[in-house]
Amino acid sequence: MSSEHLDRQLLEELEEVMEGEFATLIDTFIRDSAERIAALQKALASRDAEAVRRAAHSFKGSCRNLGAIRLADLCQGMEHQSAQGQLNGQENTLVDIQQEFSQVKLLLQALV
Amino acid sequence: MAITSHLTADGSTLNIVIDGRFDFSAHQAFRAAYETLPDRPEHYCIDLEGTTYLDSSALGMLLLLRDHAGGDRADIEIVNCTDDVRKVLTISNFDQLFAIRPH
Amino acid sequence: MASLTILVADDTPTDRLILERIVRAEGHRVVCAGDGVEAVTLFEREQPDLVLLDVLMPEQDGFDAARQIKAIAGERLVPIIFLTSLTDTESLVRCLEAGGDDFLSKPYNRVVIQAKIRAFNRMRHMHATMLSQRDEIAHHNEHLLQEQAVAKQVFDNIAHSGCLGASNIRYFLSSLAAFNGDVLVAGMRPNGNMMVLLGDFTGHGLPAAIGGIPLASTFYGMVYKGFSMTDILREINAKLNTILPVGIFCCATMVDISFRKQRIKVWNGGLPESFIFRRSTQQIEAVQSIHLPLGVLKSKAFKDDCLVYELASDDRFYMWSDGIHEARNSDGEMYGEERLRDVFRANDDPEQLFNSILGNVQSFVGEEEKHDDLSLVEIRMEPPQLPTETAGAPVRTLQTPSRTGEWAMSFEVQSRSFRSFDPLPLVLNVLAEVPGLRSHSNTLYGILAELYSNALEHGVLKLDSTLKNTAEGFADYYEQRDQRLDDVDEGFIRIHVCHTGQGEGGKLRIRVEDSGSGFDAQPPRQVPNVRAYHGRGLALVERMCDAVHYLGKGNQVEAVYTWNHDDD
Numbered sequence: 001m002s003s004e005h006l007d008r009q010l011l012e013e014l015e016e017v018m019e020g021e022f023a024t025l026i027d028t029f030i031r032d033s034a035e036r037i038a039a040l041q042k043a044l045a046s047r048d049a050e051a052v053r054r055a056a057h058s059f060k061g062s063c064r065n066l067g068a069i070r071l072a073d074l075c076q077g078m079e080h081q082s083a084q085g086q087l088n089g090q091e092n093t094l095v096d097i098q099q100e101f102s103q104v105k106l107l108l109q110a111l112v
Numbered sequence: 113m114a115i116t117s118h119l120t121a122d123g124s125t126l127n128i129v130i131d132g133r134f135d136f137s138a139h140q141a142f143r144a145a146y147e148t149l150p151d152r153p154e155h156y157c158i159d160l161e162g163t164t165y166l167d168s169s170a171l172g173m174l175l176l177l178r179d180h181a182g183g184d185r186a187d188i189e190i191v192n193c194t195d196d197v198r199k200v201l202t203i204s205n206f207d208q209l210f211a212i213r214p215h
Numbered sequence: 216m217a218s219l220t221i222l223v224a225d226d227t228p229t230d231r232l233i234l235e236r237i238v239r240a241e242g243h244r245v246v247c248a249g250d251g252v253e254a255v256t257l258f259e260r261e262q263p264d265l266v267l268l269d270v271l272m273p274e275q276d277g278f279d280a281a282r283q284i285k286a287i288a289g290e291r292l293v294p295i296i297f298l299t300s301l302t303d304t305e306s307l308v309r310c311l312e313a314g315g316d317d318f319l320s321k322p323y324n325r326v327v328i329q330a331k332i333r334a335f336n337r338m339r340h341m342h343a344t345m346l347s348q349r350d351e352i353a354h355h356n357e358h359l360l361q362e363q364a365v366a367k368q369v370f371d372n373i374a375h376s377g378c379l380g381a382s383n384i385r386y387f388l389s390s391l392a393a394f395n396g397d398v399l400v401a402g403m404r405p406n407g408n409m410m411v412l413l414g415d416f417t418g419h420g421l422p423a424a425i426g427g428i429p430l431a432s433t434f435y436g437m438v439y440k441g442f443s444m445t446d447i448l449r450e451i452n453a454k455l456n457t458i459l460p461v462g463i464f465c466c467a468t469m470v471d472i473s474f475r476k477q478r479i480k481v482w483n484g485g486l487p488e489s490f491i492f493r494r495s496t497q498q499i500e501a502v503q504s505i506h507l508p509l510g511v512l513k514s515k516a517f518k519d520d521c522l523v524y525e526l527a528s529d530d531r532f533y534m535w536s537d538g539i540h541e542a543r544n545s546d547g548e549m550y551g552e553e554r555l556r557d558v559f560r561a562n563d564d565p566e567q568l569f570n571s572i573l574g575n576v577q578s579f580v581g582e583e584e585k586h587d588d589l590s591l592v593e594i595r596m597e598p599p600q601l602p603t604e605t606a607g608a609p610v611r612t613l614q615t616p617s618r619t620g621e622w623a624m625s626f627e628v629q630s631r632s633f634r635s636f637d638p639l640p641l642v643l644n645v646l647a648e649v650p651g652l653r654s655h656s657n658t659l660y661g662i663l664a665e666l667y668s669n670a671l672e673h674g675v676l677k678l679d680s681t682l683k684n685t686a687e688g689f690a691d692y693y694e695q696r697d698q699r700l701d702d703v704d705e706g707f708i709r710i711h712v713c714h715t716g717q718g719e720g721g722k723l724r725i726r727v728e729d730s731g732s733g734f735d736a737q738p739p740r741q742v743p744n745v746r747a748y749h750g751r752g753l754a755l756v757e758r759m760c761d762a763v764h765y766l767g768k769g770n771q772v773e774a775v776y777t778w779n780h781d782d783d
Binding site: 003006013014017018019021025026028029032054057058061062064065066067 | 227230232233236237240271322323325328397506740
């Protein structure tokens with residue numbers, strides 16, 4: 001089941017690249033992601049589609065880099081919707097993102 | 113200045129060719145050209161084609177040759193002289209003493 | 216690969232961390248920025264070699280940062296790789312427009328990043344090499360242009376010192392004619408004739424220009440002194456033959472125009488046929504090249520015969536280099552001689568001929584083309600008005616004897632020089648500079664030589680000419696002469712030459728004075744016996760001159776020689 005959340009091969013390579021700093025990377029990602037989810041929330045609340053798009057785009061990037069595939073896909077969906085000015089129903093996507101992040105967080109913490 | 117001379121095969125004529133300036137500096141070479149011969153040739157031919165200039169001492173040398181060759185009996189012709197050389201010879205009346213043939 | 220400094224600008228901490236690791240693992244130094252403003256600041260401070268730039272950043276986005284970074288970098292190549300997951304074409308175009316060189320999408324791949332860094336580093340090196348080579352070429356080019364400017368200045372100073380501005384001459388030469396090998400010189404002779412020479416050296420550039428300088432200086436040096444056209448052509452030919460490498464020579468047409476006699480002498484060696492346009496008949500007469508170009512033949516083989524034409528007032532002479540005949544239009548077709556003749560046929564106002572020819576050639580080749588290779592000269596048979604600054608001799612020319620007609624020189628040879636120094640060639644060289652006197656060189660040499668020998672042998676060396684009465688004595692005399700020359704330690708010989716102009720010619724007084732005690736017998740001397748070996752020198756001088764005077768105590772002899780300028 002977990003293989004749907006994370007790209008294991010990418011993470012193995014990343015662990016190799018980061019050498020001793022893999023734990024720091026995971027830790028940084030978790031803290032940064034919490035901030036980005038908060039930013040998404042705030043942007044949605046203010047109905048600012050461009051702000052939502054940008055926040056979703058940025059978060060998507062770091063998710064891809066950490067192999068959080070599903071989380072990245074959710075961000076991309078939100079990015080596309082808001083790019084077309086579509087904010088309706090995005091609250092549900094945000095809930096999906098929050099739930100997915102909780103999963104990813106646990107899985108990542110288990111790696112270190 | 114350069115002086116060259118040669119006898120014809122039969123020994124009858126001595127040709128002397130003078131190149132450049134014919135002046136006092138030529139006197140030894142000029143004299144040597146005819147004095148060193150064992151026999152006196154019958155004819156002398158002085159070729160002045162390459163002679164650019166001829167001075168009064170050269171005239172003296174020509175006379176020395178003439179006397180050596182028998183004076184009034186001498187048979188000497190001067191050939192191929194340029195206008196300037198010819199003028200000097202004429203001024204000095206050398207046409208009375210030598211057979212002068214221009215170009 | 217040498218270690219680079221690489222700027223990473225990304226607002227996402229995890230992305231920065233990963234990039235930093237990957238880049239550092241390759242051995243490079245990394246500087247990190249969290250937004251666009253910081254990126255530009257760090258770029259200025261750290262002068263990185265490569266920039267990895269996120270597009271969406273707070274404060275200032277990647278597009279603006281890229282533009283600023285490119286502006287700061289100037290002509291230095293600093294590759295910018297955009298870090299983006301943007302996939303729409305519009306965003307990618309914006310990246311490129313902002314100065315981006317490449318893209319890197321997430322998730323980052325170590326191998327791809329390393330490959331891109333290496334590729335851009337190679338490009339950076341090529342760019343740096345290209346810049347330094349460009350600078351070097353620019354430097355060389357600037358240097359070359361400077362040298363050409365100096366060469367052109369020298370060339371113009373020499374070539375244009377004549378009377379090209381005269382009212383009866385019209386000419387067209389491109390500003391770079393010298394470097395096409397074309398040279399045009401014109402000067403007035405003391406007798407009022409005008410001489411013009413148009414030359415076309417083989418080749419292009421400096422090698423073609425360089426021969427023009429001796430040509431022009433010889434031309435002017437001789438024209439003003441009144442030398443004849445054949446003398447001048449011979450001299451130029453000899454000079455060019457000596458100094459130019461085989462294969463470089465000068466096709467030329469030279470004319471000597473007598474306005475008084477309304478006659479023109481033409482020598483054409485290798486240039487296209489010149490035209491004489493007669494006003495009365497409106498016909499042209501072609502003057503063909505019948506000689507080899509200047510500089511090809513040795514002096515002995517050089518042919519100087521000229522063609523002579525009688526002209527009427529306002530008849531015109533045209534000469535040109537092959538640039539007109541060989542001018543090509545856009546189809547590569549050559550202008551050729553027939554078109555040139557057509558211009559003359561179609562013309563009804565001779566005054567317009569010059570412009571018609573130029574205009575016709577111009578419209579043939581097309582307005583866009585430059586006429587770097589075209590030289591055309593028109594000379595009218597009409598006494599010229601000369602612009603004041605170019606009238607007569609060039610300013611820097613010495614006051615030559617020919618301009619004044621009156622001059623004198625003195626020359627003294629002292630005892631220690633008798634053995635080694637012969638003053639006659641020197642004196643004769645001076646005399647040969649007088650217009651018209653050169654053809655008298657041999658006679659003048661004869662006079663000088665006799666007077667000098669006389670002064671040296673009798674006055675200074677005190678030799679007795681009666682020694683020469685016999686053949687042995689004759690030899691003895693010259694042996695003594697040789698000996699005394701070695702021993703002599705006193706005495707002098709002075710040569711005074713004094714010239715006054717007289718109509719077309721002049722009068723020359725040559726006085727030779729020695730330190731001796733003079734003649735025993737006062738002149739007039741007897742004309743010697745034709746058979747005597749000596750005593751003929753002064754008699755010869757008397758016959759070659761107009762008069763011979765014996766002055767002082769007999770230690771001075773003056774010969775008077777008058778001459779006429781028989782060369783036109």
